[in-house]
Amino acid sequence: MAMIEVDKLNLSFGEGAEANQVLHDVCFDVGDGEAFGLVGESGSGKTTVLRCLAGQYSHWSGSLAINSERLGRKLDKARCRKLQMVFQDPYGSLHPRHTVETALSEPLAIHGITDASRRIDSILTKVGLPTNFRYRYPHQLSGGQRQRVAIARALILEPRILLLDEPTSALDVSVQAEILNLLADLRKQEGLTYLLVTHDLGVVAHLCDRVAVMQQGRIVDLIESASLVGAVPEHPYTRMLVEASRHYSREMAEVGADLTPAEAV
Amino acid sequence: MMNQTNQPLLQVEDLRVSFTSGGALVDAVRGVSFSLGREKLAIVGESGSGKSTVGRTLLRLHPKSARITASKMQFGDIDLATCSEKTMQSIRGQRMSMIMQDPKYSLNPVMRVGDQIAEAYLAHHKVARAEANQRALAMLEAVRIRDPQRVFRMYPHEVSGGMGQRIMIAMMLITEPEVVIADEPTSALDVSVRLQVLATLDDLVSKRGLGLIFISHDLNLVRSFCDRVLVMYAGRVVESIAASDLDNAKHPYTQGLLASLPSVDQRRERLPVLQRDPAWLTQPIGA
Incomplete structure (x- = not known):
């Protein structure tokens, strides 16, 4: 059964002749408990898809459904209970003058949930932080600890779906490994569904079962992560991304030049 | 490759840099030694390991409050540790520059x-x-x-x-410098663009026979782009190794970093997490 259904999603910014279409007929399904990846370079529209699902854009056309229920254009409380987002930069996504406790209790207050204190303890334990971290401010935490708090904030409303927007790209590789392990464990324990956006093919292949490759607002390729092991993908753009994640090579630089729009180079 | 000589362009011995922070002295670089020939030398490490500090020290880009000592910082016929600000100005951007x-x-x-x-x-x-x-x-x-x-x-x-x-x-x-320091020159770029910028840099470096110091946190990139790699941890070089030889890295920190990289070609349930050993802070290189 599909947890997330995206069908013919289109989005433009601007009006009339000035209109700039950033998503073109994007279609994909994510199963219940699946981890699905969207990869692509900047401007490919991958984050825009997440923002449409998260309710940050409302002028899209097409259809979005969560758990077989169609999403309206307005972000309502019910949607927040179903899906939550984790952002790229843990240095920017936490309020610098709010303690961890304040950050975590705000969603609970908005949704009228009472036993905040117990829930905060349990969610901090779940993301691998000591419970006394609730009294800390973001500047008293390391990058990895902040991202754990951001994940805790997303999970405190017990959503079924996490939208992950480059959750580890601001972190060092050793810390990235810890966060990726945490995400894998949480998915297993809680039966969560992930939609992960990243430009790092290694990360997406590690965490996700299936990967959609986006370029200039379109999904150009859909692959199973398992099929990438030691393989050379057929689609030229996917091949370039995969090869680049393995190593630097002169030939790929030439291929990359042919595959990117001239103004980007 | 032209001008293939054994004479190193740059020799650094026992470089130490510390900054004053709120009255306390913080050691950012603690005894780094290396030499650079006409090659692509990578300095890798995590944030705070001191890799950028080393690069900036060579060009004397630190504030006056920084304490810099070295038993040797020889660049051609000039000692970068002791030369005057005027000499430094003639080097900076002319004989040595930074991307x-x-x-x-x-x-x-x-x-x-x-x-x-x-x-x-x-x-x-x-x-x-x-x-x-x-x-x-x-x-x-x-x-x-x-x-x-x-x-x-x-x-x-x-x-x-x-x-x-x-x-x-x-x-x-x-200005046709002899040494170029590139501090994470491609980490703000997309994959396809990154490859092309690297190819450009690669061509220029080998055509002109420069020495390149490539500061990066990306082990996968460094492995295929550079000739030699210095791995830094907490202000010290813990390992110096040929890039092609990284798979046989001896130091547990290098091994740990490599293992913690998620990869397209290796499906693993969990990634091994780096266990930091306090001994890495003090033990001599190669121990």
Whole structure:
């Protein structure tokens, strides 16, 4: 059964002749408990898809459904209970003058949930932080600890779906490994569904079962992560991304030049 | 490769850098030694390992409050540790230059791109403006910008990230330096653009026989792009190894970093997490 259904999603910014279409007929399904990846370079529209699902854009056309229920254009409380987002930069996504406790209790207050204190303890334990971290401010935490708090904030409303927007790209590789392990464990324990956006093919292949490759607002390729092991993908753009994640090579630089729009180079 | 000599371009021995922070002295670099020939030398490490500090120390870009000592910092016939500020000015940008991470913040936003490149040349050469402009145009062509005449007249906000980084490379190489320090030159760029910028840098470095210090956190990239790798941890070099030999790295920190990289080709349930050993802070290299 599909947890997330995206069908013919289109989005433009601007009006009339000035209109700039950033998503073109994007279609994909994510199963219940699946981890699905969207990869692509900047401007490919991958984050825009997440923002449409998260309710940050409302002028899209097409259809979005969560758990077989169609999403309206307005972000309502019910949607927040179903899906939550984790952002790229843990240095920017936490309020610098709010303690961890304040950050975590705000969603609970908005949704009228009472036993905040117990829930905060349990969610901090779940993301691998000591419970006394609730009294800390973001500047008293390391990058990895902040991202754990951001994940805790997303999970405190017990959503079924996490939208992950480059959750580890601001972190060092050793810390990235810890966060990726945490995400894998949480998915297993809680039966969560992930939609992960990243430009790092290694990360997406590690965490996700299936990967959609986006370029200039379109999904150009859909692959199973398992099929990438030691393989050379057929689609030229996917091949370039995969090869680049393995190593630097002169030939790929030439291929990359042919595959990117001239103004980007 | 031309000018293949055994004489190193740069020799650093026992470099120590500390900064004062709130009255306390913080050691950022603690006894780093290396030498650089006409090669691509990578310095890798995590944030805070001191890799950028080493690069900036070579060009004396630190504030006066930084305490820098070294038993040797020999660059050709000059000792960088003791030379005067005037000598330093003649080296900086002329014989040794630095490519920064993000062209968005490193280019002058109110000056045309071409003028900035020409300025770099004029700062070190007594030539007419027109000649400097000619050289800047030629340099834009050398970094494979398609329409150099047009780009010459553009402002930094009008160019893309990849183009901005090429412009910076042009600016740093126009004076024909002997050593170039590149501090994470491609981490702000997309994959396909990154490959092309690297290819440009690669060509120029091997054609001109420069020494390149490539500061990066990306082990996968460094492994295939550079000749030799210095791995830094907490202000010290814990391992110095040929890039092609990284798979046989001896130090547990290097091994741990490599193992914690998620990979397309290796499906693992969990990634091994780096266990830091306090002994790494003190034990000598190669122990």
